[in-house]
Amino acid sequence: MEIFTLLIIFWVLFLLFWVRVINQWEVWLKEFLWQYTETVNPGLAFIIPWIQTIKKIDVREQVINVPEQQIITKDNVWVAVDGVVYVQIVDPYKSMYEISNVFMAVVNLAQTWLRSVLWTMSLDETLSNREFINGKLLEALDRDTGKWWVKIMRVEIKRLDPPKDIQESMSKQMKAERDKRAQILEAEWYKSALITKSEWDKQSQVLAAEWARQSKILEAEGIAKARVLVAEAEAKRLELESNAAGEFFKGRAVTKEQLKVIENALWGWNTKYILDNDILWAVWKAFWIK
Secondary structure (H helix, E strand, O other), X not given: OHHHHHHHHHHHHHHHHOEEEEOXXXXXXXXXXXXXXXXXXXXXXXXXXXXXXXXXEEOOOEEEEEEEEEEEOOOOOEEEEEEEEEEEEOOHXXXXXXXXXXXXXXXXXXXXXXXXXXXXXXXXXXXXXHHHHHHHHHHHHHHHOHHHOEEEEEEEEEEEEOOHHHHHHHHHHHHHHHXXXXXXXXXXXXXXXXXXXXXXXXXXXXXXXXXXXXXXXXXXXXXXXXXXXXXXXXXXXXXXXXXHHHHHHHHHHHHHXXXXXXXXXXXXXXXXXXXXXXXXXXXXXXXXXX
């Protein structure tokens, strides 16, 4: 029973001190009596306590802050600049044993190259060409840290601030530019409005002239049609009057013949005539006409 208990205690101590678990994002550098022996990848690792030691290396992409520093530009203006550098360790062995502190070295290199780049640029260039500055820093840092097997992924400038008096001057300049653009836009809008109104007035005049022309044409056509209708009515009247006159004179001639017959009849007592209503009406009409 005692032996079984001792074995359990031994295995518990073995698991606690000899067996280690390496995380997925880590690589361990194993040392035997403080000398490097091997690189241990993620998984289970066996470590002899007090004889073997380990150094943990994070192989994930990491963010390093570059502290703010005052840098003078080409046109003798002091600017406050800081940034970040994204790095990733490619070879844990070289990054550990060929330099004492690789991240501190990256920060110092970033500050040095930042001063070198901004020294060759004016204030306006530094404010308007951040992408250029980031590219120059990335190229220089990646080249200088290659011997440590550290990969520079990205470099970003976070702040790039000129002195307060220059900031106030720039603010006034920007305000003046905004006011200028606003006045230009207002003038262009007013010009566009005048052009639109002029074109509208021109179109209105054209439409009014066209309407007047059409009105005159319609009026002339109406007058012509009225005259035609009047002429046709006058001709019809004359025709009717002519027909009426012809009928009148024709009827008068017939009546005179009838009167002669009646006169002969009246003076000739031996002749007998029968007068109907039409003949009597004709006699009366003849005498009335006379």
